[in-house]
Amino acid sequence: MQSTANHLWLLSDVLGQGATASVYKARHKKTGDQYAVKVFNHVSYLRPYEVQMREFDMLRKLNHKNIVKLFAVEEVGTTKQKVLVMEYCAGGSxxxxxxxxxxxxxxxxxxxxxxxxxxxxxxxxxxxxxxxxxxxxxxxxxxxxxxxxxxxxxxxxxxxxxxxxxxxxxxxxxxxxxxxxxxxxxxxxxxxxxxxxxxxxxxxxxxxxxxxxxxxxxxxxxxxxxxxxxxxxxxxxxxxxxxxxxxxxxxxxxxxxxxxxxxxxxxxxxxxxxxxxxxxxxxxxxxxxxxxxxxxxxxxxxxxILHRTVVHVFSLQQATMHKIYVNSYNTTNLLMDEIFRQTDISSPNQELIYEGHRLAQQLTQQLQFLPKTTEDRPIILVSAEHKPPIGVAYKEPEVPMFPPKFDIINDANLAKTVTSAVHQLLRITQSLMKCQDFILRGIYWMVAILKEECRISLQQVTTLNLKLGFCKSAMLRIQKLYGPLPQMNATEVADLHVKLQSVLDFLVNASHSVQSSQKQLDVIAVDWSKNSDAHHEDNTIGKVEVLLEKVSAVHHQLRRDRLRMKLQYNDEQIHKFEKIKMGIYAKKVVALVREDCVQKYKKLLVSATNWMRTACDIRQQLRPLNSQCVNLGQDLENYEAHLNKILDVGAARLQGEQQPVTKSPAPADCVEQKCLEMTIRMKQLKQEVEDVTRELQHNNMIIERLGAVPKPQGV
Missing domain, CATH: 1.10.510.10 (Transferase(Phosphotransferase) domain 1)
Structure with missing residues (x-):
């Protein structure tokens, strides 16, 4: 036991030793608070006096949370050794x-x-x-x-x-x-x-x-x-x-x-x-x-680096996790550039999904308005183009074998190496399992989004079918009322019929394509469900953690044996048995990682690659289909407007031709005439509605019948 006026310490409570001083854990005599005392030895006093005082002066002038604090300079009892009383850091170095x-x-x-x-x-x-x-x-x-x-x-x-x-x-x-x-x-x-x-x-x-x-x-x-x-x-x-x-x-x-x-x-x-x-x-x-x-x-x-914000991104096709370090005042286009640098997915092909919803990619939006991501809740990145899987980058650590010879120092060193390797194998297992989590999560969201796109596409097809029916109905009305289409020659009429028929053909193909995509997505959903159930039942991480606890316990035992340096016979035999058990535990960990976790991970990676290839193909089909639906819809509206204009012009001309050159009828006769005209007009409208209904039903029957026909091989 040594002490100063205010502190005392045991020489066995050494925290560190150097050429000129030793550091001990001490306590204040009155409060019992813990401190670190640096006690200088005789070698330190061989230095020039200004050098001896330099450390005292330095610590007195430095006052910062990231510099160990000096509280006092004291002396040891009768020896008058200088002692620095400093902040005690319980976490060690x-x-x-x-x-x-x-x-x-x-x-x-x-x-x-x-x-x-x-x-x-x-x-x-x-x-x-x-x-x-x-x-x-x-x-x-x-x-x-x-x-x-x-x-x-x-x-x-x-x-x-x-x-x-x-x-x-x-x-x-x-x-x-x-x-x-x-x-x-x-x-x-x-x-x-x-x-x-x-x-x-x-x-x-x-x-x-x-x-x-x-x-x-x-x-x-x-x-x-x-x-x-x-x-x-x-x-x-x-x-x-x-x-x-x-x-x-x-x-x-x-x-x-x-x-x-x-x-x-x-x-x-x-x-x-x-x-x-x-x-x-x-x-x-x-x-x-x-x-x-x-x-x-x-x-x-x-x-x-320290002032940057981390955006966590998981590339779904590549099955890779990324941390993008950006400043919060940066804009989305810079984030997309950084994503390109890490994933080689160009900005136009990047689609970002967060918690099941697409993120609007406004290029000038500041990143501080993006949702906050974490390692467990990243943004899912999907490429519009096929991207081969890369997966988790890791290197399996070597697990050394214990030699049969008893060597208390070497055994302790090897035990530490084995324990370190098992820790690394656990981290690899956790990374592979987390990667599978993100793959399944991303696929689930992707399928849900594509199903919604299919629903919208079918809705667009139905709307387009209605517009087509309106155009055909207008043509039918014109032909019934006025015969051949006025203001249009035979070539123009034939072209209009061809265009309307091409729209009908497009509707049939579009309906077939969307229905086929829905079936493919249903197949993915069923396959996904099986993989998801198997993944959530997997307990490889728990098994490795239990084995790591056993390996760590043996490591601590062999380290204690090393401190004793010499063991009794019975303790030596126990030491040998513990060493053998550690080797068995380590082999089990390696087998779990290689034969269980890695194999399941690779299998899911293959499935996910096929799923994403199908999803990518579906998206490439839906996007032009939707765009074409919009364009054709606009064309049909123009056709209908043109036909209605023809109908209005013809009606006005017909009314002018039928106008009698007689004196105006009496008021009572006018009322009777208007009622008669209204009755005739109502009958015409009823007939037109019935004609449109029959036409739409006919179109739908054609679409459904052709949509149910299997697509020939190679088409």
Whole structure:
């Protein structure tokens, strides 16, 4: 037990250790509140006094939510050792978070963005005060859990920090070798004499390495054997890195370096975020300090990501999930351009559906007026053209086998690798199942929309049939009343008959096409229902989760065994049995994913491809049909108006010819004459209505009869 005037701690409650100090979890003597105390050792006092006081002064002037807070500077009892009393971060360091088995392939996108926000805001505070940290790494970024359970990350360990403006240089060496700028690495690690001075951009290199590690779970530059064992190759990789490359790995001794310009497929970040992050990493992981970005540009680009809105989009034909990072003030046409960049579906061919309804694509509408999307409620994207399926992009992790030899250290390391692989397999299973959810949801909405379009098309066909009947009725009335059509020659009359017959032929074909489409949609609906029932009964995720719990329990047991280092005979036998059980559990997980989940996913993908091909064909048939219905309807209205005009002219002429040249009849005779004319006119109207009704019934019988005839093969 050690203490100061106000705090006490156990030497066993160590939180971290460095070359000049150790950090312990302490409690306030009066309140019992938890704090972190940094106790400096004798090595720290060998440094110049101004260097010793630098960290105290730095923390006093830095007051920010993303920088660990300094509360007091105290001394240990009789030894007079300096102690910094600081904010206690119960979540440990970012390095602790990354070392958890579930984060072996990097943090989730949501957590990564929190890290990005925290580091950018913390570094912005440092630069505003003219401070360069010089030891940025996951181990010096602490995590606390906020009031609502969210993570907050804070920069700590300012022992190497110093005040430095953008145009100033320094010569002293500080930092951790995996995160050191190559210029500093050459002198500090390889011990090669050089007279280079270093600027504030060395922090940007460290930030780039840190962000890559947070995104992927591993360091960006790895020589064969590891950075600590192959230092010359480590320096060679970082200094010979091609422009634009963000990672380089040497997989065999004296082998070539495999460069990468993008984040790996195992990374948990979306393609949308990767596209914004990779250019930043490429520009700050630049060995030439003259070519490296400055902090102003880094802050501008990083904050641009953080202030964007995410639109979740699921491409139905391609079966791919996308996150589109846009600004809320952007317009729909920019969103469609971003969708095109990620899906290769051009803007004119994009159809957006949200919760079963088509989204009106007003190109100048601001995106803030779009409905809010989430990972579980995305916009469904449908292409007007056929698009081949792509599916979920994933790489199955390797699950190592335990060697029969008992090795307490190696077994613990392998157990962590196996547990990490099972976590990744669970995420793959969840992604495949979610993809199936969206496929089924999108198909359901697509079928419902197409059925409604078919109903509207049949309604248009019926309306067109009525207009055709009106035209034929007008022609019939003219012929009955006046004989041959006046004001029209024989050729014009023949052309009119041909046009009306072509409309009737179109109605027959259109009715057949729509009815055929309805039948195809009914078949899809039945097939969809079977797949939907099978999908909702699937419990693969639950099975993998149960096996993951068992694997994690064994991992914790083997890790505890490692801490003991030496086991009794019975404990050793239990250790061996646990190792065997972990291998069995892992094999079951792999079998569930490969033979169950993946196979069902592929089967649904094939069905969905066929469904969408049919749906796409139906839409391509309905759209010109509807357009043609509108055009023909307008033509028929013009024909009817022309025929009615002829009818009116003929009636006026006939009335003029029948006008008697006699004296006007008496009023009583006029009334009687009008009643007679009205009676005759009513009889004519009755006859005309009966003629129209018979004509419509005849047309409908033809349409129904021809619509019921199966379409010949090859037509």
């Amino acid at each position: 970012l390095l602790n978070v990354l070392e958890e088995s579930e984060n072996a392939f990097g943090l989730s996108e949501a957590e990564f963005l929190i890290v990005l926000q925290s580091v950018v805001d913390g570094m912005n505070q440092l630069r505003a005060n003219g401070v360069v940290h010089r030891d940025i790494k996951p181990g010096n970024i602490m995590r606390v859990v906020g009031e609502y359970g969210q993570s907050v990350y804070k920069l700590t360990d300012f022992g190497a920090a110093r005040e430095l403006e953008d145009d100033e240089k320094f010569m002293s060496l500080y930092g951790t070798e995996e995160y050191l700028h190559p210029d500093m690495y050459e002198r500090a690690v390889l011990r090669k004499p050089q007279n280079k001075a270093y600027g504030v951009t060395v922090d940007l290199w460290s930030i780039g390495v840190t962000f890559y590690q947070v995104a992927t779970g591993s360091l960006p530059f790895i020589p064969y054997g590891g950075p600590r064992k192959n230092k010359e190759m480590m320096y060679k990789i970082t200094t010979e890195k091609p422009a634009g490359a963000i990672a380089g790995v040497q997989n065999r001794d004296c082998g070539p370096v495999e460069w990468s310009n993008e984040l790996p497929i195992t990374c948990r970040l979306s393609q949308g975020l990767k596209g914004l992050l990779v250019p930043i990493l490429a520009s700050i992981l630049e060995a030439d300090q003259a070519k490296c970005w400055g902090f102003d540009q880094f802050f501008a680009e990083a904050n641009d």
